Amino acid sequence: GGITVMEDEKEIIRRTEQMVKEKLESEGSGHDWWHIVRVVHNAQHISKTETVDAWVVTMGALLHDVIDDKVVVDPDLERANLESWLENQGVSQYHIDQILAIIDTISFKHGFEALPSLEAEVVQDADRLDAIGAVGIARCFTYSGSKGSPIHDPNLFPRESMTPDQYRRGDSSAINHFYEKLLTLKDKMNTEEGYRIACERHQFMEQYLQQFFAEWDGFA
Ligand code: ADP
Numbered sequence: 045g046g047i048t049v050m051e052d053e054k055e056i057i058r059r060t061e062q063m064v065k066e067k068l069e070s071e072g073s074g075h076d077w078w079h080i081v082r083v084v085h086n087a088q089h090i091s092k093t094e095t096v097d098a099w100v101v102t103m104g105a106l107l108h109d110v111i112d113d114k115v116v117v118d119p120d121l122e123r124a125n126l127e128s129w130l131e132n133q134g135v136s137q138y139h140i141d142q143i144l145a146i147i148d149t150i151s152f153k154h155g156f157e158a159l160p161s162l163e164a165e166v167v168q169d170a171d172r173l174d175a176i177g178a179v180g181i182a183r184c185f186t187y188s189g190s191k192g193s194p195i196h197d198p199n200l201f202p203r204e205s206m207t208p209d210q211y212r213r214g215d216s217s218a219i220n221h222f223y224e225k226l227l228t229l230k231d232k233m234n235t236e237e238g239y240r241i242a243c244e245r246h247q248f249m250e251q252y253l254q255q256f257f258a259e260w261d262g263f264a
């Protein structure tokens with residue numbers, strides 16, 4: 045054998061899990077460790093239906109939130125630290141570039157820039173799936189509560205005369221966030237399998253909102 049640096053892929057994933065878990069342990073804005081676990085599982089599921097490097101997808105999913113400006117004070121510094129950390133784990137520069145490209149597009153606000161790879165598309169879908177359906181609803185109310193916003197405010201948003209655009213006014217309530225973001229995610233999915241799952245979860249949210257407003261108005 046030559047002097048090749050062998051990547052022990054499973055071992056690197058194990059160490060990355062440990063590192064991310066420690067970093068996000070005290071995270072309270074909805075980017076906690078269990079969010080990462082769910083996104084990894086979503087991503088691995090979608091990977092089975094696409095021609096992707098499943099290891100890169102898993103690494104991207106594990107790391108997709110660790111340098112987000114909602115989680116860290118200095119994303120650029122954290123990005124540089126992460127790059128060194130991956131080098132120290134023996135990850136090849138080729139793989140580091142792929143992983144960082146995924147994280148960059150998921151974490152930062154890149155406008156309408158195209159995603160760099162199919163692997164990034166899978167991770168983005170996996171992240172979006174965790175924002176919708178039953179779990180997405182729970183995260184929405186948790187986030188909203190942490191900001192001190194109400195669950196719903198009919199005075200701010202008179203539903204009868206409302207168009208979706210009128211809803212897009214800011215973070216005034218958890219219910220508002222459904223119209224501002226959650227209900228729009230289905231049509232932004234990249235992969236076929238991601239879209240299929242998003243449709244199920246979307247339907248559940250529609251049903252949830254119907255029940256929510258029926259109860260809200262029930263005895264009015
Ligand atoms: P992402 O996971 O894509 O980085 P965000 O950081 O925007 O998503 O938000 C984390 C979670 O908090 C998501 O589930 C999102 O829907 C929810 N969230 C974000 N902004 C709001 C808001 N203004 N009101 C309620 N929930 C929100």
Ligand code: NI
Nearest residue numbers: 079108109171
């Ligand atoms: Ni996320």
